[in-house]
Amino acid sequence: ITFDHTGSAPEFDASAVPAGDIIVFGKVQRGGTLKIGHFLPMDNLPSPVSSPKTMGIVRNLYWLMFDTLARGGLYLSEPKAGIAYNWKQGGNYWLFDIFEGITFHDGQICTAADVEYSYQKWMSHNEDNNPIQTAQRLDAHTFLLELKKECKPSDLPMPFIVPKGTDDKNYNFVGTGPFKAMEIQPDFWRLQAHKGYHRGRPFFDEVVVKRYQNPEELESALEQEQVDIAVGIALEDERFNVQAEAAAQRYDFVFELDSPLCRDVRFRKAFYYGLDRAAIASAAGLRKPLFAK
Numbered sequence: 001i002t003f004d005h006t007g008s009a010p011e012f013d014a015s016a017v018p019a020g021d022i023i024v025f026g027k028v029q030r031g032g033t034l035k036i037g038h039f040l041p042m043d044n045l046p047s048p049v050s051s052p053k054t055m056g057i058v059r060n061l062y063w064l065m066f067d068t069l070a071r072g073g074l075y076l077s078e079p080k081a082g083i084a085y086n087w088k089q090g091g092n093y094w095l096f097d098i099f100e101g102i103t104f105h106d107g108q109i110c111t112a113a114d115v116e117y118s119y120q121k122w123m124s125h126n127e128d129n130n131p132i133q134t135a136q137r138l139d140a141h142t143f144l145l146e147l148k149k150e151c152k153p154s155d156l157p158m159p160f161i162v163p164k165g166t167d168d169k170n171y172n173f174v175g176t177g178p179f180k181a182m183e184i185q186p187d188f189w190r191l192q193a194h195k196g197y198h199r200g201r202p203f204f205d206e207v208v209v210k211r212y213q214n215p216e217e218l219e220s221a222l223e224q225e226q227v228d229i230a231v232g233i234a235l236e237d238e239r240f241n242v243q244a245e246a247a248a249q250r251y252d253f254v255f256e257l258d259s260p261l262c263r264d265v266r267f268r269k270a271f272y273y274g275l276d277r278a279a280i281a282s283a284a285g286l287r288k289p290l291f292a293k
Contacts, residue, residue, distance in 0.1 A: 034207045047125070066160035071158070079156065096115075115135075116136055131155075218233060
């Protein structure tokens with residue numbers, strides 16, 4: 001989904017916003033309805049502040065309704081602006097400055113108290129794999145994150161931000177994201193553009209998400225242009241002219257330092273410089289390799 005930054009708050013740096021979260025190929029006009037189809041079960045939707053590993057496709061759809069403190073990923077060396085516009089690191093500590101005036105879909109102002117609550121709820125869902133020592137607001141627009149050990153920016157926990165007091169069992173999908181929930185059913189979602197979105201007016205007026213019974217039913221809907229985006233169809237299907245945009249991924253080689261060979265820094269350097277990254281990127285469908293720093 002791409003956004004028009006005209007009319008954004010003057011203090012918001014639009015250049016820090018990714019160009020789009022969903023790439024739509026073909027003729028697309030501003031306004032109207034974006035129709036997304038899938039065939040995945042979504043009867044028991046996870047809490048927006050639960051572990052990302054439990055979400056699957058739902059996390060991608062939650063991005064339409066929720067924001068995070070900052071935006072990042074494996075392919076970004078630094079976080080990008082979310083509801084925070086500035087941050088500083090000092091060892092295990094991260095200090096975030098939060099935009100003033102950001103509103104939830106119900107009109108409430110989003111403050112550091114909501115961020116603190118969202119992180120504490122996230123921590124309660126990730127007790128076995130929680131890298132956070134403390135998460136606390138310092139004032140209405142300043143938030144402090146203390147980690148158990150220092151980490152790089154791309155590994156910072158970034159749960160979705162929900163209003164303080166949101167119930168894990170009866171959450172109403174109120175966020176600060178570009179679209180607000182108008183109807184949420186197991187087989188059908190209807191989302192409406194959030195006119196007060198701090199990044200600017202969403203490209204579409206409405207997004208509908210429909211679940212089909214099986215891949216064949218979804219493929220038929222795509223053929224009949226009943227959906228604009230089909231999630232989960234086979235790329236090798238000859239009926240469709242599929243244009244795929246490969247996502248950046250990170251793969252790690254771990255050296256076993258109990259081995260005398262791997263302890264030798266000359267071997268590790270030779271391995272690093274001997275990788276044909278261009279060939280690997282080409283085989284993976286990427287335009288160019290991304291080099292580790």
